[in-house]
Amino acid sequence: MNQYIFHNKNINTLEGNTTKQAFIGSSAKMGALYELLDHLAKSDVPVFLTGESGTGKELCATMLHEKSARCDKPFIAVNCAAIPFDIFESQFFGHLKGTFTGAICDSIGYARAADGGTLFLDEIAELSLTMQSKLLRFLQTGQVMPIGSTTTYAVNCRIVCATNVNPLEQVNAGLFRSDLYYRLNVFPIKLYPLRERGRDVIEIAYKLLKRYSLEEKKKFQRFSADAEKILLEHSWPGNIRELENVIRRAVIMYSGLVLTLEMLNLDNAFENYLSKNNQNEGEVWPHSVLPLWQVEKKAIENAIRICNGNIQRAASLLEIAPSTLYQKRHAWKFSSDKI
Numbered sequence: 200m201n202q203y204i205f206h207n208k209n210i211n212t213l214e215g216n217t218t219k220q221a222f223i224g225s226s227a228k229m230g231a232l233y234e235l236l237d238h239l240a241k242s243d244v245p246v247f248l249t250g251e252s253g254t255g256k257e258l259c260a261t262m263l264h265e266k267s268a269r270c271d272k273p274f275i276a277v278n279c280a281a282i283p284f285d286i287f288e289s290q291f292f293g294h295l296k297g298t299f300t301g302a303i304c305d306s307i308g309y310a311r312a313a314d315g316g317t318l319f320l321d322e323i324a325e326l327s328l329t330m331q332s333k334l335l336r337f338l339q340t341g342q343v344m345p346i347g348s349t350t351t352y353a354v355n356c357r358i359v360c361a362t363n364v365n366p367l368e369q370v371n372a373g374l375f376r377s378d379l380y381y382r383l384n385v386f387p388i389k390l391y392p393l394r395e396r397g398r399d400v401i402e403i404a405y406k407l408l409k410r411y412s413l414e415e416k417k418k419f420q421r422f423s424a425d426a427e428k429i430l431l432e433h434s435w436p437g438n439i440r441e442l443e444n445v446i447r448r449a450v451i452m453y454s455g456l457v458l459t460l461e462m463l464n465l466d467n468a469f470e471n472y473l474s475k476n477n478q479n480e481g482e483v484w485p486h487s488v489l490p491l492w493q494v495e496k497k498a499i500e501n502a503i504r505i506c507n508g509n510i511q512r513a514a515s516l517l518e519i520a521p522s523t524l525y526q527k528r529h530a531w532k533f534s535s536d537k538i
């Protein structure tokens with residue numbers, strides 16, 4: 200999915216109501232972030248979010264929008280890595296019907312769709328240099344002209360962008376325009392990795408345990424002491440998204456009141472579970488065959504772990520383009536929602 204409009208994700212509460220997803224964590228680093236968001240929500244300045252994958256950049260963008268006076272207007276999230284190069288301009292600025300093959304109707308494009316609200320540009324570092332100059336022009340003039348049209352439209356939207364690579368390195372490497380970078384980077388916010396947030400991991404893990412137990416109609420109440428210890432010790436290269444997947448998988452696979460170390464898919468605990476349950480030698484237990492996307496996901500997660508979260512290096516190890524890696528991870532977001 201390239202584009203979506205939403206006002207934060209709804210999740211089930213224990214009371215059976217739905218509520219908007221919010222940040223969890225009471226570490227000093229998160230405290231500082233909450234304070235910053237309160238200040239920034241009152242302003243319209245562009246915000247530039249950086250941080251490893253899964254640290255909550257998108258959630259941060261939605262929280263900024265929700266807290267701002269723009270909250271009743273659209274929040275448009277655009278994944279710059281997921282949109283093919285040749286259709287980016289028309290998707291972003293819109294087009295008139297019949298302008299090119301496939302333009303079967305008029306399209307207003309993401310920028311105008313975000314008018315009055317917030318435009319979130321995720322994976323901004325993946326934007327081509329051509330699109331970077333078009334985006335810069337839009338930011339300078341506040342005007343868009345759809346492809347095939349001679350009319351310009353004024354757009355008033357707040358810009359929030361995010362990347363999990365170092366944007367200054369991209370600028371220095373000539374991959375990102377410095378004038379665009381400085382226009383976007385009015386207020387930078389760094390999202391810290393989970394492993395640097397102390398006991399936040401336990402706090403988030405408990406909330407997730409309750410959420411997934413409710414969803415899966417399980418009765419888990421707490422983690423065992425050794426499970427809590429491994430949650431604290433694990434380096435979480437995939438950050439909160441990885442934590443979500445680990446706990447969701449464990450809740451689906453097991454039952455009981457206490458979620459133990461063995462139930463967590465960390466340090467091969469999941470593989471151990473599978474081999475323990477493979478009683479008859481030679482017979483392939485159906486669950487030991489993982490869907491292809493999960494095998495691929497494991498290979499990619501391993502590469503990211505080995506490269507300490509550096510996506511460019513992980514992609515080169517895997518001999519794929521960074522944009523392919525981003526696209527696959529984006530797709531898993533929705534696959535794991537379906538598990």
Ligand SMILES: Nc1ncnc2c1ncn2[C@@H]1O[C@H](COP(=O)(O)OP(=O)(O)OP(=O)(O)O)[C@@H](O)[C@H]1O
Pocket residue numbers: 220221222223224250251252253254255256257258259321362363403439440443528
């Ligand atoms: N502090 C937090 N408390 C609870 N949940 C969180 C927190 N931060 C992030 N999440 C959840 O973790 C998941 C990943 O977050 P998000 O998509 O915002 O990360 P991201 O940094 O944008 O990742 P990517 O760079 O891969 O796009 C989401 O389901 C989000 O709701």
